[in-house]
Amino acid sequence: MSQLEDKEKSTQYFLEQCIKKRLSFYAYSLPGDQEIKIGIQTSPSKFTNLLDLKGKEGFLFAPFDIDTEQASYFIDPEFEFSSNSTEFFDFSGLPDQIDEDSEVYESSKEDYLEQINEMLADLKSKKLDKVILSRVHVLNGKGRKDATSIFLRLKETYPNAFVSMVDIPGVGLWIGASPEKFLNSDGKTIETVALAGTQQLGDRAVQSVEWEKKEIEEQAYVSKYIEELLSNYQIDDYQKQGPFTVQAGNVVHLKTTYKANTALSFDQISSFAQALHPTPAVCGLPKNKAMDLIRKVEKHKREYYAGFLGPIHADGGLALFVNLRSMKVLQESMALFVGGGITADSDPEKEWMETCFKAQTLLKVIK
Numbered sequence: 281m282s283q284l285e286d287k288e289k290s291t292q293y294f295l296e297q298c299i300k301k302r303l304s305f306y307a308y309s310l311p312g313d314q315e316i317k318i319g320i321q322t323s324p325s326k327f328t329n330l331l332d333l334k335g336k337e338g339f340l341f342a343p344f345d346i347d348t349e350q351a352s353y354f355i356d357p358e359f360e361f362s363s364n365s366t367e368f369f370d371f372s373g374l375p376d377q378i379d380e381d382s383e384v385y386e387s388s389k390e391d392y393l394e395q396i397n398e399m400l401a402d403l404k405s406k407k408l409d410k411v412i413l414s415r416v417h418v419l420n421g422k423g424r425k426d427a428t429s430i431f432l433r434l435k436e437t438y439p440n441a442f443v444s445m446v447d448i449p450g451v452g453l454w455i456g457a458s459p460e461k462f463l464n465s466d467g468k469t470i471e472t473v474a475l476a477g478t479q480q481l482g483d484r485a486v487q488s489v490e491w492e493k494k495e496i497e498e499q500a501y502v503s504k505y506i507e508e509l510l511s512n513y514q515i516d517d518y519q520k521q522g523p524f525t526v527q528a529g530n531v532v533h534l535k536t537t538y539k540a541n542t543a544l545s546f547d548q549i550s551s552f553a554q555a556l557h558p559t560p561a562v563c564g565l566p567k568n569k570a571m572d573l574i575r576k577v578e579k580h581k582r583e584y585y586a587g588f589l590g591p592i593h594a595d596g597g598l599a600l601f602v603n604l605r606s607m608k609v610l611q612e613s614m615a616l617f618v619g620g621g622i623t624a625d626s627d628p629e630k631e632w633m634e635t636c637f638k639a640q641t642l643l644k645v646i647k
């Protein structure tokens with residue numbers, strides 16, 4: 281067996297034990313990075329403001345609807361492990377644990393079409409410009425015992441995604457392969473992206489993809505929102521690139537990147553992140569109206585889908601991503617969360633198909 285296979289195997293064993301013993305842990309690999317970082321904490325703390333995490337080192341996990349739904353968690357690891365190191369952790373004294381599964385509401389196609397038509401009525405009467413409708417697709421027969429191998433396969437299949445697995449007892453086990461950076465900072469710069477618009481790639485070359493008016497507009501709403509926010513924070517010195525086409529598995533998106541050469545304090549970064557979330561890539565525009573419409577129309581709770589997650593460092597550096605192409609892993613099933621941006625020009629059937637293509641990015645790896 282090669283050295284790499286040996287390492288992969290020990291990472292697999294390690295993660296499987298964490299899941300069986302129901303430890304609170306995170307595991308992630310950054311886009312383009314081979315390494316998997318893992319951290320364990322007996323009881324992670326909740327936080328309400330990113331500022332509370334100032335000077336801390338760990339992993340944060342925030343829901344979509346910060347105001348009315350689940351809590352935000354911070355895992356401050358008592359033990360850290362990396363797929364590049366051979367450290368040892370003794371699981372032998374810990375008993376196996378089983379958690380009660382919570383119910384997740386799965387939308388039928390009829391539900392989805394009814395919901396999109398309800399949203400379209402508000403969009404067409406110009407109550408709002410854009411809203412994201414999401415749904416849950418439940419896959420039976422695969423569950424917690426399969427989580428680690430799916431996580432490792434996602435990492436191999438999507439090396440440019442932020443691939444993560446987070447388990448917090450009573451909160452849930454989540455896995456994802458996100459194509460969307462939320463906010464990255466190394467203390468000297470901040471980076472974010474406007475990602476929206478989706479097509480199935482099929483057998484086309486990425487650069488040959490052409491975009492329709494509806495897709496160009498839905499992405500432009502995200503760019504406009506980010507640019508207004510940068511301006512509100514007096515961040516004028518930034519490089520903008522795009523929009524250009526990027527591939528995320530079997531789909532492509534339109535993306536604009538923003539990089540500001542501004543050294544912000546942690547206080548400013550946390551305030552900026554809080555104002556940025558949720559962007560019109562996952563919520564809509566105007567934000568409050570879109571949030572109200574989502575709360576009214578969607579029958580499931582989004583929980584941590586479309587929230588944000590990632591590591592933060594004691595020096596204020598952070599690498600946060602939007603929790604997309606993600607699923608909640610239950611004992612014997614998996615709940616995949618997928619959504620798409622709806623505007624007055626949306627065609628309900630096409631939007632339904634888009635959510636199917638997005639689900640395929642995960643299903644392809646699970647099956």
Ligand SMILES: C=C(O[C@H]1C=CC=C(C(=O)O)[C@@H]1O)C(=O)O
Nearest residue numbers: 475476477478561618619620621
């Ligand atoms: C909300 C999702 O994707 C977002 C990111 C890229 C493209 C999107 C779109 O075309 O609608 C969404 O804004 C999802 O994957 O569930």
